[in-house]
Structure formats: C-alpha cells, structure tokens
Amino acid sequence: MAKVNFTAERVASFEAAPGKTQTIYWDAKAPGLGLRVTPAGARSYIYESRLFGKTVRITIGDSRAWTLGKARTEAARLKTVIDDGKDPREQAAEQRAAHEARKVEARRKDVTLTEAWAAYIEARRSKWSDLHHRDHVTLASAGGQPKKRGKGLTEPGPLAALMPLKLSDLSAERMGQWLADEAAQRPARARLAFNLLRIFAAWCESRAEYQRLIDPQAVATRLSKDALPKQAAKTDSIQREQLAAWFGAVHQLSNPVMEAYLIGLLLTGARREELAELRWDDVDFRWRSLHLKDKVEIETGRVIPLTPYFASVLLELKRINDTPPNVRQMRSLEAKGETWRPSDWVFASKTSSGGRMAAPNSALHRVCVIAGIAPVTLHGLRRSFSSLAEWTEIPSGIKAQIMGHKPSAIAERHYNVRPLDLLRTWHDKLEAWILKEARIDFNSEQNQQGPQAVIQRPANIAKK
Template identity: 25%
Template structure:
C-alpha cells in the first residue's frame, strides 16, 4: 500500500460515477489519453479506480487530505485481485485512518519487501549468481533503507548514497567501487519499477532520472597474440592439473565460468563429440550443444582417464563445498606471476571470441558457439544453427588458438608438444 502526491499533469480526474462491477469492467485501461485517469465513486468519498494510461492495470485506491493539509493516496488492491464490495470496505477503513492523521507511509512496501517479492516472482528465470548479486548489493550497500518504505527514498538520498558506496569501497583499498555503486543503483531502479508496475500510486522513480553515473571503461582485457605462448606454457605448468585443464578448456571453448565449472560427464558425448550444456547452467537460460574440437576432445579424454569424480564433475574441487572448481583466482595469479599476463576467466572467453572473429567464421556461427542471442533480425530469426554446422567453425577457431599458443602435433602420436 503506497502513498503518492495529488493529481499531476499526467493524471486526469473525471466526474464521480456509481462504481459497480459492470461500470468498472467498461473503464478503459490503458486510457486512450495515455495518462492515468481517476474514476471517483459517487457513494464513498475518497474511493475510486485508477486506470493506467499505458497498461491494462486498474487499481482500487483511497485518498484523503490529512490534518496537515497534505494529500495521501493509498492502494487498496488491483481490481482483478479483490471484489468491489471488499475493496470498498477496506477503503472505508483506510479513510478513517487517514482522517485520524495516520500516515500510510508506515504501511507502505519496504525495500526489503520489494526485493523479496521480485526474487520470488522471477526465481525460475534468474540464475543463482544473479540472485546472489541482487541480495549482496541491496542488503550490503542499502542496509539502512531495507525496512524503510520505498517512498522514503528520495532522489537526493540516491545521489548521496551513490557516492558513499564508491567512497566506502575505495577506502578499503580494494578497488574504486564506482562499478559497484552504479550496479547497486541500477538494481534499486529495477526494484522500484517492479513495485510501480503493481502499484501505480508509487511516486516517480528517484533513480530513473539520474544522469551522473560514474563512467565505466569498456572491458577489453584479453590474452594478446604475442603473449599467448608464454601464457599457455604457464597454464600447463600449474601444479593443480584440474585448474590447468579448466583454464585451457575455457580458452578453447569460450564458455562462461559457471558453464564450464558445472560441466558433468553426463553432459559429455564422446561418441558424437558433443557437449550438452543444460539451460539451467547457462546465463541465457538456453541449452547449448557444442561440437568438440580435436583439442577439447583430447583434453577431456585425458581428464576422464584420471578417474571419475564421485559428483560427476569434469573439473572437481574436493576442497569446495560445491564439489566443483569455482573462481580460480590463485591459479590465475600464479600464471600472472610466471608470465606477466594477468587475466580473469571472462577474459579467456573474450580471447576466444576475438580469435574467432579473426578466423572470419560467420557472425551467426560465432553467436551460436558462445550462446549469444541471434538478435531481432528477421532473417536470423528463421535460421537455426544446427550443431553439425558449428563443427567446422569450432575446429577452425581451435586450430588458430593452437597456432597462437605454439602447440605443435607430435607426428604419429595422439599428443601435442608446446613449441
């Protein structure tokens, strides 16, 4: 139940009508004017139906002037969620509260409530990483707002908190914190819009009109061609063979960190030389079938020969509760110390994509290999990239990567040497 100010230039008020189930059904939503339209009840003063100007939403509301002269409007319920008779009864009680000077802010949806409601509604569509990220940003950086009603959060407060988040992180000597500040406010904006979709009486989004975001440089870090031999040699020399294979696997497949980490032997088809990544493990929530290049197949054959992990993970980590390798920070730091090339797991994916582009495979094949959306192009929408059509492009990229890494085959053997 959220309060708002009185009518604005984006809202129209029509003469009172006797609200019945039938008259409410005939009310237009969205209204042709493109503005919110209020239809007041002729029987109960302060009770009405608010029709959206852009969606089909119709909302029962109650509104009254408080003793201090301010107007407060509260949501009773969506028209499709409550019978008219019940809505009128609840509105009458709310109007009594308003007459007594009780501010509805005390009963408004809180930031914590908005976060919980959003995560509950979209639980099936959000990855575990996304859920964790949203909770982390809101609960750690907007802590003092969690139990506050959304309309407590003003544009000035957003401006101040945005800067405070970056400053606090910078003082910890970890990083600047500007990206975290931007991300936190973007999540707040998302949650506000989510709440506003359910309650059109919520005030204007205090984040929506922000202009002064911290500038974020586009991330372009990757393993450069000249550094590739030394980098690959350092990876192969890692004392942890699982970490070494995991990093080489990502470099030669372009998979995302979790897509590779969650790979199980059940997803590996050696006979057809295919990898099957289930939708639940991908960022796009689309299943991904990938042909194995000769390099990837040989790597997995060698890994399988080591023995099968009890949890079936291809890249197990028995020291982790998850049972699989997560963020290989220490191996990557060791590689950087050995060869001077500091990269992240995602930088390896970026390296794969860059090398693939240089091999001049078709843009659609590249998108399919890395599970990017084909976009809205009409022609692309009709083209289905069958997995066998990706086998040649995948091998072409692998061949180029092997050349860049200095990998040369040993004649007469199913092994390779590092040049």
C-alpha cells in the same frame, strides 16, 4: 411487547423472559430503538425499521458503551438514512471496507526494501543463474559474517545502507546521496547495485502490493550518470603473440581441474558460470558436443562443438574423476560414514560447498603473472575467444551462435539454422589455429578414435 420510556435505571433492570434466547424491549420515545437482553445478562441497543417492505434490524452497541442519549441519537440518524431509501448496513459495510483498505494501504506504505527485496529474490530465483542470484544476495548483505576465504569479516554490500528504508522513502535525493557515497569507495559495485535496483523497481510496479511506492526519479539513469564515473569499455584479452606464454603458464598450475577450466573458457568462449555448471551428462565425447546453460535460451540451453584438443583435456579430467581414492583415503571416508563416488560435475571441487569450482579468479591472476602479461579477467577469456576468431575469419553468425549471443538480424533469428557439424568445422579450425600460435603440438586425428581412446598429453605441455 409494549413500548416503555427508557431510563438508565430501567435499561439496567431489564431481564430476558424465561425460556427465551433473547428478549427485546422497545423505547416509547425513540421510534425503532430497542434493547436486546439475553439470559446471560448481555444488553445491546438495536434499531429496527422497514425498507422496501423488508425488516431491517441493526445492532447499535453494548448498553455499557452506549449511553441512552447517544443510542437515541444514533437511532434518529438511522431513521433518517432509511427514510432516504438507503440501507445503513450497506453503508456500514462500505465504511468497514474503506477502513480495511486504509489499514492495508498503511501497511503497504510501511514495507521496507529488505522485505520487498526478499520477496523479489524468491519470485525470480528460478529465472536466474546462481551467479546472478548471488549478486542480489551479497549486494544487499549486512556483512559481519566470517569470510569463507581468508580471515576477518565480510563487509556490508552497497545496498545494505538502503535496506532498512521504506520503499516510499527511496527519493531521488536519498538515492543521489547514496550513489555519491558509494562512488567514492567502490564505483563498479555501486553501478551494478543501482542497475539491479532499477530492475527491481520495475518489478515492483508489476505487483499490486508494491505499486507506486518507489519514486520513478529515484531510479532514473541520470542519477548514476551524474554520480558515477563514466564506465570505460573493457578490453582485457589475450593477444595472438601471448598465447604461447599463457598456455605455458596454465600448464604450470597444480590443479588439473583449474587448468582444464581456464583452457575451456578460452577455447569455447563460454560464460564463466555456463562452463562451471557443466556436468558429465552434458558432455558427449562420441558426437563431440557440449550442452551448456544459456542466459538467452534459458529453457533449452545451447549445444556447441567439443573441439579435439579440449576433448582430450576433458577425457584426462574424466579419468582423474573416475579413479577411486587410494586405500588410506577410502578408509578415511569409511570412518566418516561416507562413500566414494565420481562427481557429477566436470569441474569438481572437494572444498567448495556446491561440489564444483567456485572461485577461479585468483588462479587466472597467477597465470597472467607467470606468463608476464597484463591481468585478464574470466570474461576477458571469453573476449579473447571472440577477438582471436577474427584471425580465422569465422563468420560472425557462427561465432555468435557458439558464444551464445542473441541474434541481432532478422535472418539470424528466423532463417539461418546452422547444424552442429557446420559449427564444428569452424570451431575446430579456430582451435587448431590457437594451438599452432601457442606452439602446442597436438595430433587431432587421435581424437577421432572415440571416447575409449586414451589421448596422451603432448610432451611439450606436460606438467612441470
């Protein structure tokens, strides 16, 4: 088609040739500038030239958005680029990529702690225990929800004030002020929250979408050292001379499940959640062993001895668990469309949403009050196991293996493989010593009759 001097009027009057999907008109004034017209009436400026022996055609834009003068200027620019041996299409692609990268970076910098924290919990959930997961949720909770126990609403977690902030806004100054505010109200919770936040920041650096957003100085340990009071080592534990009073108080609890759980913590040295998550499938009465979850051996857990007295306590608990409800209770279940079956949990709870015991702290506090001893925490019972073991001179490696402590020496990690029977020898010895100091008359030989044996509770520890 012959070239025509473009004018605004001619550009508006050009029409597509009949029977063609598009018609291109060429400008006589600006080399390579053309106007593409479709049968529907769409008009777009284009530029066409040759580069390295191949035709290069580029769309400039709609004629309604581009004036003729601007289109000719753009055509001249494209001609210069091609004359330099460059492909404008590649430059355009690079510009679009750079533009998209800037948009992605802008969105990345707008990510809030709330969004990243939720992604972090989702990514790490399978690696955490229920308690560790619950800590991450409650510490970041906005509060204002009805309490599950007691009246009123829950309070915001320590991290709630930081959640709306962008990750890029977590500066050292902002974190220092937050720590100072929280230290005045709840220093222990603030310390836990800050430690979890530091681990979260390290995780962010391993993810491309969150890298280099959090200022490293914002999670520096010096901030917590400056703002929080020095953490004293906890020493709460049950002393040898307090065992009789403590056991006497435990046996006064009206809940046999709670009683068995607290005794189990003291006699096994297990962590609170390790024992709380125990199922009946994890209890082997025949070979006297317990299979516990473990924070070190996450995949396999650990197997520890089931000592004679604790076995008798669990057998009684299993008898209770396997006993069907009375006729009235059974009818009540049927009216609700429910069926009864024994619980899979060793320390089952009818009131807990998870079906197992969830909050034993208050019961332990009552026990300490009744026994007339200083308050002991659940972890303090684990500490008591370790401390009391010193009286029987249990080898430190055996004690560590029962408690689930990570081996610290080369020999422990690679050479000392202790069978369960060896652990049982020392564990039984420790339990017998504890029962003696607690003035509990228990004949362990009864427990050698196997799981079918009915082991009676000694008369001096019968429920009051």
